[in-house]
Amino acid sequence: MIKKGDFLISAVLILAALAGMAISSWGKHIAKGDISADIYLNGELIKSVAKSEEEQVIRLESAAGYNVMQISPQGIRILEADCRNQDCVQAGLIYRSGEIIACLPHRLLIVLRGQKESEFDAISR
Amino acid sequence: MLFPAKGPTAIKEISLLGVFLAYTLVISIIERMIPLSFTIPGIRLGLANVAVLLALYLFSFSKALLLLLMKCFMAALLSGSPAALMYSLGGSLLSFAIMLLLLKLGKEHFSPLGVSIAGAAFHNTGQILVACLLMKSRAVLFYLPPLLLVAIFTGTIIGILVSRLRPFLQAWM
Numbered sequence: 001m002i003k004k005g006d007f008l009i010s011a012v013l014i015l016a017a018l019a020g021m022a023i024s025s026w027g028k029h030i031a032k033g034d035i036s037a038d039i040y041l042n043g044e045l046i047k048s049v050a051k052s053e054e055e056q057v058i059r060l061e062s063a064a065g066y067n068v069m070q071i072s073p074q075g076i077r078i079l080e081a082d083c084r085n086q087d088c089v090q091a092g093l094i095y096r097s098g099e100i101i102a103c104l105p106h107r108l109l110i111v112l113r114g115q116k117e118s119e120f121d122a123i124s125r
Numbered sequence: 126m127l128f129p130a131k132g133p134t135a136i137k138e139i140s141l142l143g144v145f146l147a148y149t150l151v152i153s154i155i156e157r158m159i160p161l162s163f164t165i166p167g168i169r170l171g172l173a174n175v176a177v178l179l180a181l182y183l184f185s186f187s188k189a190l191l192l193l194l195m196k197c198f199m200a201a202l203l204s205g206s207p208a209a210l211m212y213s214l215g216g217s218l219l220s221f222a223i224m225l226l227l228l229k230l231g232k233e234h235f236s237p238l239g240v241s242i243a244g245a246a247f248h249n250t251g252q253i254l255v256a257c258l259l260m261k262s263r264a265v266l267f268y269l270p271p272l273l274l275v276a277i278f279t280g281t282i283i284g285i286l287v288s289r290l291r292p293f294l295q296a297w298m
Binding site for chain 1: 157206208212227233234235236238239242243246256259260261262264265266267268269270271273274276277284288
């Protein structure tokens with residue numbers, strides 16, 4: 001039997017999700033060259049690639065395993081990885097600032113950042 | 126002592142907890158093999174929470190916590206990854222805490238649906254927080270809002286299962 005509190009919980013979650021989406025899409029725009037992909041391994045920035053550059057394929061290898069990523073004018077995606085869950089490959093193409101691809105088993109994180117970030121953007125990250 | 130009592134009730138509790146533990150371990154292996162989504166990584170139905178939530182309703186909180194901890198550690202042994210243990214502990218303990226809190230606030234206010242929805246949402250939140258810690262980045266929070274919406278859906282399914290199974294098991298106990 002559904003009770004009043006159940007609706008309250010769901011309502012709070014919907015509000016929290018909408019607020020979170022609003023914050024994360026603040027200033028988000030489809031990039032036209034003014035965006036870069038920051039690649040982190042174990043929390044350290046190891047590479048920052050401007051997205052407007054010509055298509056390139058980068059292979060990153062660490063003690064945990066490897067990821068092969070493709071950077072193209074359309075965006076960035078992971079083509080191949082030797083992780084078990086393949087979440088990073090299934091995440092597909094990302095192309096808007098603020099979007100991320102995470103490979104949790106390899107502790108690899110790709111964050112798209114707009115070059116002209118507003119102050120708000122910097123805070124919300 | 127977790128099981129000071131002797132007699133048929135203690136035997137039923139111990140055997141049911143054993144069945145629950147076996148169920149959570151099998152389901153965690155099966156759920157890992159079936160991804161539910163191709164846009165947001167790691168979405169699972171969370172069927173293991175059926176056992177944890179039933180244990181919270183049927184047994185004491187300490188027995189439910191024991192089930193949860195054994196599930197986390199044994200599932201980590203099966204998957205063989207220490208990071209997996211951190212993710213499952215982070216998600217499970219936060220989810221357990223909120224479910225316990227809601228049950229203490231009153232079973233008359235929340236049905237198993239609400240409790241399991243909140244549990245699912247906090248499980249996701251806990252895992253995202255662990256990911257933030259491990260990746261040393263807040264950017265992972267990007268995944269949280271859609272996961273909270275998914276939690277309403279998955280939590281409802283788990284809640285329906287729990288409210289259907291509970292009277293049956295209570296009668297058996």
